Every structure is written in C-alpha cells, then in structure tokens.
Amino acid sequence: MQIFIDSADTVELAALAATGLVDGVTTNPSIIAKAGKPIFPTLKAICEIVSGPVSAESVALDHDGMVAEGRKLMAVAPNIVVKLPLTMEGLKACRTLTEQYGAKTNVTLCFSAVQALMAAKAGATYISPFLGRLDDGGQDGMELIREIRAIYDNYGYETQVLSASIRTVAHVRDAALAGTDCATIPPNIFRALYKHVLTDVGLEAFLKDWKASGQEI
Numbered sequence: 001m002q003i004f005i006d007s008a009d010t011v012e013l014a015a016l017a018a019t020g021l022v023d024g025v026t027t028n029p030s031i032i033a034k035a036g037k038p039i040f041p042t043l044k045a046i047c048e049i050v051s052g053p054v055s056a057e058s059v060a061l062d063h064d065g066m067v068a069e070g071r072k073l074m075a076v077a078p079n080i081v082v083k084l085p086l087t088m089e090g091l092k093a094c095r096t097l098t099e100q101y102g103a104k105t106n107v108t109l110c111f112s113a114v115q116a117l118m119a120a121k122a123g124a125t126y127i128s129p130f131l132g133r134l135d136d137g138g139q140d141g142m143e144l145i146r147e148i149r150a151i152y153d154n155y156g157y158e159t160q161v162l163s164a165s166i167r168t169v170a171h172v173r174d175a176a177l178a179g180t181d182c183a184t185i186p187p188n189i190f191r192a193l194y195k196h197v198l199t200d201v202g203l204e205a206f207l208k209d210w211k212a213s214g215q216e217i
Ligand code: E4P
Pocket: 006, 026, 027, 028, 031, 108, 128, 130, 132, 133, 164, 165, 166, 184
C-alpha cells in the first residue's frame, strides 16, 4: 500500500520523507492556504522533497479553466498529479488532461461508489474517497472503500483507490484490509502508525536486562 502525506508543510514533509516510507503527497486548496505561502514555490519545494506523486488541486469550476490550471500545475514538476473535483466539469477536464496532455489525475471529493465509477470511466489515475468526512456525518466511510474496491475489481479499472480524509490509525488499518491502493494521511497519524506501547515497554526491558549483563556489542 502506498502512503501519501496530506500536508503542504515542507518542514514536516522533509522530516517524514527521511523515513523512506513516504510515497507521495496530497494537497488541497485548504491545505495550501493553511501553509500560508504562495502555491507555486510551495509545490516546487514539495516536489523536490518527495519524488513520488504530489497532488495539486485546481480551483476553477469549468472544464476550460480546470484544464488551463492543470497545465500550469503540471509545469511545476513531472511528479505533479492534477487534482480535480468530482463534478461533470471535473470529469470532462480529467479526460482532456489525461488524453491530450498526458496528465496524471486525482479526482477528489468522492462520497459515493457510483461517483468513483464515473471517475474511473473518465480515466482518473486516482480516486479520493473521503472516509473521515463520511464518518463525521454518521455514515460508514470504510464501506465506501470496500464498494469502490469491488466495483473496480469487477471491471478491471486501473484507477487507484486513494483513501482520504483519514482521521485515525484504525482508518489506515481498515483501509488496508479493504484493499485500498493508497492512503493519504495527516502527519500526526503517520507518526502514530509505527507506535505501540508494548514495543516501548519491551524495548525498555530488553535494554535493562542487557545493561545488567555487562556485555557490549
Ligand atoms: C485528500 O486529498 C484531502 O486533502 C484530505 O484527505 C481531506 O481531509 P479532511 O477531511 O481531513 O480535510
């Protein structure tokens, strides 16, 4: 499973990328705005930190505007993935950017399995189902991941399922069990993924016993 970081904080991204466990990055207009720096140099810096796919979202609402913005975003670096909203115009722009300009695309704000089917038909490289936001509204976000996985496998669609809006470590586990291709994870959840209290307790006991033995390696 590929792990992407859902952030535009370049200091944080550099620290996490140093683990060698980060496969890519996703951003959205809110994340870029929160980072508080101009979008293009920020994206350029992110693409220098992480060589894998870096999603950058258009903000236009019409096909032509999305295609124009998508091309500007693609010019930042070869690993830019153009993120487009799951609207009719977004799906049209997805097809144009893919077929005419060779773009990799991430169709975002997916909240239903049939929306994901439409994105696959439009040739999306990634589909981003927002499982946390569905959970927030009292629905079962993970069920959406399972449904999309089943539909894509039924028809052999190559669009990759990118579980998004991850809120917990359990979301990562359950998305992996559901067969997601990738998950985009906030930095705090990434840092929690390798932690377990019994690992810390066990390590402390090993080191105590080793010290008592008086040996060295
Ligand atoms: C995904 O591409 C989005 O940037 C992100 O996962 C949304 O997460 P949120 O619901 O926590 O804002």
